[in-house]
Ligand SMILES: O=C(O)CCC(=O)C(=O)O
């Protein structure tokens with residue numbers, strides 16, 4: 001018999017403060033999601049309302065060096081969809097399974113062990129275990145737990161990242177470097193940015209963060225969300241997802257239409273983030289996405305957020321504005337932009353308004 005909610009005490013206390021996460025809640029065997037997780041009607045998305053035939057592009061990276069069409073298709077996908085998947089990207093497929101397993105390994109830890117990494121207890125602000133997005137700022141919670149790791153150096157990561165997943169997380173960051181460099185190179189070519197000098201490198205990929213996401217089984221996926229509507233604040237995001245599915249992307253040409261990102265074994269999902277939408281003056285799109293929870297199985301995903309350096313000021317590149325194009329975005333401190341994102345609950349594409357030139 002599932003325990004009554006009153007036996008668990010206050011949900012926020014059980015899930016957030018005691019470190020049980022929504023995983024702990026799910027494992028009590030509860031039959032309905034607590035009211036704190038019930039989203040308003042307009043934020044719910046049923047798998048039946050998701051378009052399946054019109055899916056995001058899948059790009060084969062194996063001929064990147066010989067065939068300029070590969071780079072062109074990357075730029076086109078970034079303009080038209082903001083999302084695509086890459087295959088033959090150079091990261092060994094067997095290794096991707098190890099990252100997934102390491103993620104599950106971390107979340108299998110008892111609450112007391114994970115509690116050591118919460119905001120209040122973590123020995124460093126670069127390692128954070130949490131649940132939902134910002135429970136303190138949200139009126140509705142999201143059905144997700146996470147471990148967020150800011151990469152500072154290999155040395156720092158080797159001493160502070162949790163041992164259950166540290167090796168695989170560090171290695172995943174290393175092994176994705178070549179494909180990230182190629183994607184950025186292709187995208188810059190498309191903007192007529194000729195050289196990625198030190199300053200541009202810092203603007204485009206001055207810092208990286210890896211998140212390990214865990215979406216427990218959910219008794220009422222139709223009432224809640226795994227992750228609510230948002231766009232990433234990154235330059236671009238490289239995401240490993242397991243075979244469960246649930247990630248949905250807003251279609252740019254259609255009103256209120258969402259496409260499912262089907263899990264493809266061995267692929268990586270790439271999406272453009274707000275920082276690149278700003279730097280490309282809107283040419284590349286940072287598209288809204290969300291995750292639907294699953295009734296039967298838990299899901300894991302591992303995004304690497306490739307971000308501008310925290311001390312950078314970002315705005316449209318001079319190369320993009322050269323031919324008299326009007327700047328849609330102003331120069332903003334990236335650090336302030338990120339702070340603005342984390343001040344509020346997920347709210348679709350609202351964050352980018354912070355960087356818009358006022359009319
Ligand atoms: O889990 C996923 O597929 C997406 C997660 C996501 O959108 C994020 O962490 O920003």
Ligand SMILES: [Fe+2]
Pocket residue numbers: 230231232289
């Ligand atoms: Fe995201």
